[in-house]
Amino acid sequence: MTSELIPAEFRGNLGFLVAKAKQLLSDELDVALRDSGLQIRHFAVLSLIRRRAGLRQTDLCEVLGVDRTTMVKVVDDLEGAGLLRREPHAADRRAHALQLTEAGEQWHSRTLVPVMDHEQQFLAPLSPGERALLQEMLTRLVDSALVRSADQKLARHP
Amino acid sequence: MTSELIPAEFRGNLGFLVAKAKQLLSDELDVALRDSGLQIRHFAVLSLIRRRAGLRQTDLCEVLGVDRTTMVKVVDDLEGAGLLRREPHAADRRAHALQLTEAGEQWHSRTLVPVMDHEQQFLAPLSPGERALLQEMLTRLVDSALVRSADQKLARHP
DNA sequence: TATTGTTATACTCTATAACTATA
DNA sequence: TATAGTTATAGAGTATAACAATA
Numbered sequence: 001m002t003s004e005l006i007p008a009e010f011r012g013n014l015g016f017l018v019a020k021a022k023q024l025l026s027d028e029l030d031v032a033l034r035d036s037g038l039q040i041r042h043f044a045v046l047s048l049i050r051r052r053a054g055l056r057q058t059d060l061c062e063v064l065g066v067d068r069t070t071m072v073k074v075v076d077d078l079e080g081a082g083l084l085r086r087e088p089h090a091a092d093r094r095a096h097a098l099q100l101t102e103a104g105e106q107w108h109s110r111t112l113v114p115v116m117d118h119e120q121q122f123l124a125p126l127s128p129g130e131r132a133l134l135q136e137m138l139t140r141l142v143d144s145a146l147v148r149s150a151d152q153k154l155a156r157h158p
Numbered sequence: 159m160t161s162e163l164i165p166a167e168f169r170g171n172l173g174f175l176v177a178k179a180k181q182l183l184s185d186e187l188d189v190a191l192r193d194s195g196l197q198i199r200h201f202a203v204l205s206l207i208r209r210r211a212g213l214r215q216t217d218l219c220e221v222l223g224v225d226r227t228t229m230v231k232v233v234d235d236l237e238g239a240g241l242l243r244r245e246p247h248a249a250d251r252r253a254h255a256l257q258l259t260e261a262g263e264q265w266h267s268r269t270l271v272p273v274m275d276h277e278q279q280f281l282a283p284l285s286p287g288e289r290a291l292l293q294e295m296l297t298r299l300v301d302s303a304l305v306r307s308a309d310q311k312l313a314r315h316p
Numbered sequence: 317t318a319t320t321g322t323t324a325t326a327c328t329c330t331a332t333a334a335c336t337a338t339a
Numbered sequence: 340t341a342t343a344g345t346t347a348t349a350g351a352g353t354a355t356a357a358c359a360a361t362a
Contacts, residue, residue, distance in 0.1 A: 138175040144283045
């Protein structure tokens with residue numbers, strides 16, 4: 001395997017490869033969403049609420065790794081587009097229980113198709129077995145790094 | 159392999175896994191650089207110039223995927239820290255030939271140690287064979303996506 | 317006291333436009 | 340005409356601080 005597009009200095013460099021992979025995959029997914037005016041982030045939020053209706057905004061922050069002040073804007077965007085609703089939370093009157101609207105449900109399933117297509121295009125150089133292996137290895141790496149990250153936070157606030 | 163930290167909705171999601179891997183690896187590498195006040199980007203620039211002395215700023219832009227106005231600041235930072243010099247370019251008087259200083263050479267080789275350590279820590283969950291396989295698969299994916307990206311640019315400017 | 321959501325605000329990052337000096 | 344580097348500037352994205360309501 002000899003790449004002519006990746007500089008020789010960075011061919012064996014995991015950081016460079018992961019960062020580039022992220023950038024290029026994001027670019028391709030942006031294409032799939034370009035008509036909607038929304039971003040991957042909005043799609044991810046709808047994906048989560050679709051499966052777990054009633055989540056709070058802070059629940060989403062934890063998963064997506066953004067501040068709650070940032071999440072306000074994301075939820076504003078989605079509510080403004082009519083794709084979700086902030087409803088009163090049954091157990092906590094401070095919080096909002098987020099719910100997909102019918103339009104949100106439709107937009108999500110409609111958008112899932114081009115998103116999956118672009119992901120498949122990105123993965124085209126790998127065989128089905130390799131794709132499964134890549135996914136499994138990335139899961140292991142991310143899981144392990146999340147554990148380390150959580151440990152460090154606990155160490156700072158004992 | 160069952161992860162408790164990755165939400166079920168995103169476990170099979172390549173985009174999520176790649177983005178998280180990038181974020182977590184970046185965070186760990188930032189720790190390795192925290193004392194210097196510099197970023198991975200600065201380290202990457204020095205890595206390139208070290209191997210290919212005399213590169214222009216625009217050469218770096220292409221590899222790192224940033225605009226030339228952004229690169230000015232990065233080179234300013236490195237020059238301000240005394241790690242590289244802008245020298246006159248022998249073949250083009252508009253351009254700068256970038257050269258590492260002695261301090262730049264030393265900082266790079268000194269910083270390489272913690273950077274590699276943190277990368278190894280990140281890769282710890284994988285066996286040596288798996289690491290090689292991951293690197294090879296990511297190289298294939300990035301290479302293929304770079305070709306598509308270049309094709310699309312050519313199609314827009316025929 | 318701590319937490320949820322919100323606003324206002326400041327900071328960072330980035331690219332576009334316009335300039336100069338070259339090619 | 341086009342390109343290398345620079346500056347000024349505007350836009351996006353993000354987090355910190357402070358607040359009200361509630362736990």
